[in-house]
Amino acid sequence: MPTFDSDLIRRYARSAPRYTSYPAAVRFHTSFDVAAYRRAAFLSNAQTPMKPLAAHVHAPPEPAAGYLQRLLLEIELQAGLFDQRRRLERVHFGVELPAQLTIGRLGRIVTRIAECFSADESAQRELSIEIDPRSVGRETFAGLAMLGFRRATISVKNFADIRQVKRAFARARAAGLSSLDLDLVYGTPLPTAERFAATLDALIAMRPDRVAAYAVRPVAAEARLRLLALAVERLTAAGYVHIGMSHFALPQDELTAALRSHTLHRSLQGYSTHTGSDLIGFGVGAISAIGNTYARNHKDLAAYGDALDHQRLPIERGVELTVDDLVRREIIERILCDGVLDMRQIEEKYALDFGSYFARERAQLEQMVADGLLANTGDMLAVTENGRFLLRSIAAVFDT
Numbered sequence: 001m002p003t004f005d006s007d008l009i010r011r012y013a014r015s016a017p018r019y020t021s022y023p024a025a026v027r028f029h030t031s032f033d034v035a036a037y038r039r040a041a042f043l044s045n046a047q048t049p050m051k052p053l054a055a056h057v058h059a060p061p062e063p064a065a066g067y068l069q070r071l072l073l074e075i076e077l078q079a080g081l082f083d084q085r086r087r088l089e090r091v092h093f094g095v096e097l098p099a100q101l102t103i104g105r106l107g108r109i110v111t112r113i114a115e116c117f118s119a120d121e122s123a124q125r126e127l128s129i130e131i132d133p134r135s136v137g138r139e140t141f142a143g144l145a146m147l148g149f150r151r152a153t154i155s156v157k158n159f160a161d162i163r164q165v166k167r168a169f170a171r172a173r174a175a176g177l178s179s180l181d182l183d184l185v186y187g188t189p190l191p192t193a194e195r196f197a198a199t200l201d202a203l204i205a206m207r208p209d210r211v212a213a214y215a216v217r218p219v220a221a222e223a224r225l226r227l228l229a230l231a232v233e234r235l236t237a238a239g240y241v242h243i244g245m246s247h248f249a250l251p252q253d254e255l256t257a258a259l260r261s262h263t264l265h266r267s268l269q270g271y272s273t274h275t276g277s278d279l280i281g282f283g284v285g286a287i288s289a290i291g292n293t294y295a296r297n298h299k300d301l302a303a304y305g306d307a308l309d310h311q312r313l314p315i316e317r318g319v320e321l322t323v324d325d326l327v328r329r330e331i332i333e334r335i336l337c338d339g340v341l342d343m344r345q346i347e348e349k350y351a352l353d354f355g356s357y358f359a360r361e362r363a364q365l366e367q368m369v370a371d372g373l374l375a376n377t378g379d380m381l382a383v384t385e386n387g388r389f390l391l392r393s394i395a396a397v398f399d400t
Contacts, residue, residue: 008373013221013222014221014393014396017396019266020268020269021268021287022333023321025294025296027319028296030316032315037081037288037293037313040293041081041291050083050086051086051277052086052276052277052278053089054088054277054280055090055092055113055281056092056094057094057109059101063101067305068105073308074283074313075109076112077308077313078313082117082280085118088117091110091113091128092269103140103144103147107147127151128149128151128179129144130153130154131152131155133155133167136171138171140171141171141174144175145176149177151177151181152172153181153182153183154172154180154182155185156182156185156199165182165206166202179209180206182210183214184199184211186214186227187216188218190219190223191227196227196231197234200234204235210248211235211249212248212270213227213228213231213246231246235248239251241253241259243255244337255271265333266336267289284298284314285304293321294318295317298314323350326350327350328400330349331398332395335394336391336392339382339383341381344379361397365397368387368397372387373386373387373390374387374394
């Protein structure tokens with residue numbers, strides 16, 4: 001087990017993105033518009049070989065009247081930009097299945113996507129969804145299985161009744177969902193260590209494939225990381241592998257295999273085993289990653305609806321990555337996914353001298369080596385066990 005050093009935590013823990021994208025969404029700007037997005041899709045279609053596609057669908061907790069029809073229209077408009085030979089391999093619904101999005105409505109979305117895109121119909125296709133255990137019944141999971149969903153993430157918010165979570169797990173397994181994950185979300189007031197440990201033990205007993213435990217409200221870094229240390233202790237003792245950044249997986253899970261083979265990926269959907277896909281975001285506030293660009297839809301429901309009512313893609317802002325962004329994105333991803341950075345590989349790929357290019361960052365990196373968060377072998381930077389508590393802070397050194 002790593003040593004929890006309160007002094008180091010206080011010195012290094014700082015506010016940093018979760019780096020599901022780089023640059024982070026705060027760098028997106030309104031000069032990246034629908035025309036820029038169309039250009040990105042055109043250039044992506046021209047790549048050889050063609051990249052597969054993935055999608056994620058957003059819906060607000062209480063969708064406004066007409067939201068579903070506008071969402072279906074957006075799917076059609078997006079499909080018109082992409083070569084039909086490109087296979088859509090994965091669709092994730094980040095909606096926590098609110099009451100307004102019934103199985104019937106969910107089925108209409110799945111059907112429209114299959115109609116508009118060349119959906120992968122093989123056993124490799126993945127449909128996944130986030131579930132609030134307080135708002136779903138037995139018939140919900142049967143409906144999801146009928147629609148072809150294989151993976152569900154069940155949210156445990158503010159230490160909701162564990163009996164509800166157990167019931168949801170049992171129903172999901174009975175319905176035939178093959179992969180079940182848990183998101184343990186906490187905020188203020190923070191749970192006591194005893195309650196947090198008891199909740200972890202109850203969740204571990206359900207044997208989810210993956211577990212994520214993280215704070216969603218401003219929480220003091222030391223308190224947050226103490227709970228992370230407790231999660232590492234409890235979950236690794238139960239046989240889980242610490243993937244990184246509060247994420248854990250069973251030894252046989254594909255995330256663990258990707259971690260060991262250094263093929264783990266960091267994307268808008270978090271840790272992933274899928275690389276090389278363009279990701280299309282549908283719905284209010286959804287973000288797309290096409291080629292070397294990111295584009296975000298309007299977060300305001302009225303603006304989102306108005307764009308679609310006028311047959312326009314609802315893109316509000318985005319960013320086209322520079323070469324510097326690409327270099328830094330790859331470095332940040334490798335730190336977060338592998339815990340190891342091959343500096344010589346970066347030099348060869350981008351034709352740069354690492355020491356000169358990152359001269360400004362050198363002092364911070366050397367101090368992290370001195371403090372035992374990093375090891376430097378000359379060619380490689382490796383995160384130590386103690387440094388794994390501070391992955392985001394280490395990655396943020398390379399964030400402009």
